[in-house]
Amino acid sequence: MLDAIRTAIAEAVRAAVREKLGAEVDRVALERPPKASLGDLASPVAFDLAKSLRKAPRAIAAELAAAVALPAGVREARVEGGGYLNFFLDRGRFVRSLLDDAPAPPSRPGKVIVEHTNINPNKAAHIGHLRNAVLGDVLVRTLRHLGHTVEVQNYLDDTGVQVADVVAGLIHLQGVRTADAVRSAVRDRRLPGGEANAKGFAYLCWDLYAEVGRTYAAKPESKAWRDEVLHAIERGDDETARVAAAVVEAVASSHVATMGRLGIAYDLLPRESDILHKHFWATAFEMLKKAGAIHQETEGKHAGCWVLPLSESEEFAGMEEPDKILVRSNGTVTYTGKDIAYQLWKFGLLPIDFDYTPFAVDWGVGSVPPGEIPAAVRDHPVWRSGHTGGSPNAPRFGHGSRVINVIDVRQSYLQKVVKEGLRTLGYPAEADRSTHFSYEIVALSPKAARELAERFGEEYRLSPEDEKKPYVEMSGRKGLGVKADDLVELLLERSRAEVESRRGQGEDAAGGANAAGSAAEDARAIAVGALRYFLLKVGRNKVIAFDFDEALNFEGDTGPYLQYSLVRAGNIFRKLRERGIGDAVSLEGVGLEAGDWTDDLWAIALDAASIPDAAERSVDALEPATLARHAFGLAQAFNHFYHRQPILQEPDAAVRNRRIAIARIFQREMGRLLELLGIPQPGRM
């Protein structure tokens, strides 16, 4: 709608420039003027032409304003400022067309594979993992909204050192030596030697992992545990391997539940062990050798290694050591090698595939109450990879036409190597369609760490040198970080308290008997909304120095502010029905002249109409924050309108109906926007 008008105006301006001035312009930029009184769309085209035509911008703009053929829906073209050519839309006509729901965008060919979350399955998730998952999830929602088919993968590194370390700790520090013993610990929420932790097994592992780190430092000989476990996992045939599998099963479930309570769902959990057992790497290795993409070094410090030369690539020019080792001199494959194989599989370039089995999520394994998982997530089937006996009913996974990997900025170099690996192998098109969605980390300010120590215990106390830094990285190894479920619970405490205090005072004031949803459900919606918006509102390249007060704030530029605006719109329609005025939207005979639509009303219509544009831009730039900011602006416009233009008290039916129309448009479009952001809508606030 808005898009069509923009295109038409640009065309008209181009034509006017050609006919009236005999000049050509390649791109007609149309921006939003700073104030509504200056118009709806502004073109600075006269400035561009001023030099070549040797005329004042204002004079050029005046000529164009007189000459330009106004497209349908545009009321006027006028000169503003120092030479802007500004366009005023036909407000009545525009609003009327907005009331008709726009058709869903056509579905697009191909499949986008988005990989996100990817938490090592050896401990509870922290708030940095939350940023990854929320960014990935909004990208997925937006892509789907725009008509793309999307497959969400959450990769499980079940054979890495992190899992090995926790397994070593279970065996050597806790005496948990069998898979059955692991399952008992999962069920009892306690390890044999220790106290129970109501938050569950992943929380126990969080502490255990830190303890293993301390043990390695204190007793160097204990470091041999890791290699023993790694070898056992690799062979995959003894009890240690089964212990590891049981750990991964339980921790992965708790991660899915933690993300699930935030509305995040997955289609497939590919496991690194299956990449090994299914010989993905061996196959990719042969392909790389056959293509001459890699070679074995015979001398120098890399003697015996298979390396991927990258000195040819522009991206890596100037690097001291532009070769990447994929196979170590002892014959084992590096992480990068496995990642290249995985990436090849995602594009359907490997001649082999996983087996697939449904992943039975144990929703109650962690600290998430079952009722907190939204039905849409709980009902969403999750599959995992396997290497034997797959289900015949499994969907077709992989075979993506585009791949987006949501991974923090510290892995940029590795992601580049993977991409160049595809190119060198002879798949330049796939390399171009491999995208690293990079984002900055969530760190702890010294202040947040101090609060953490006060809230959760002295083991979070920073060292004196860390105290001096602007912020410190969270570290699973040190056990330093804010756990995701802990933060959600703090948010829930706050939102429950708010909801209760509000309901206590004036139960009938706004709620009414038919208000949808329970207080508990509303509190959950508010907590989730606050958390998601907190992680989404800043640009992805910005380090978030975590602050409890900020994260727990519900006022101002926050998720609850957005939710509140929508709840208010809902209240208006409910009251209209209650008072018998009716909430039907009708613009029959209400006056659609420009003057009838005040700037307050108009701002909402324009903002709502630009949501598709914001969605498109947020995907193109891989920047969900633009969508979040757009939502905030729209909510602000609505709250402004709400205070100045009452609906129920308005005696003039025509005026009232115009306001109702705007409120309806806001309700529908803001609802849609919050859906894209994954921010739930409370029934009442």
Next chain:
RNA sequence: GCGCCCGUAGCUCAGUCCGGAUAGAGCGUUAGCCUCCGGAGCUAAAGGUCGCGCGUUCGAAUCGCGCCGGGCGCACCA
């Protein structure tokens, strides 16, 4: 050393891709607004060498070059 990111109001950030109108929010501070769709809200005030310098341009927070400060990468770790 090389590469990437960040630097805008006391604090946290938009705006930088694609140069344009008086650089905007939120928090905090100060002063107001509930007989009226619930104040998780609204109105207003104070608060800015857009890190610094040079350049390009009619015009620079935005583009280029050079600095300064901070963070992160550049493993036979993942």
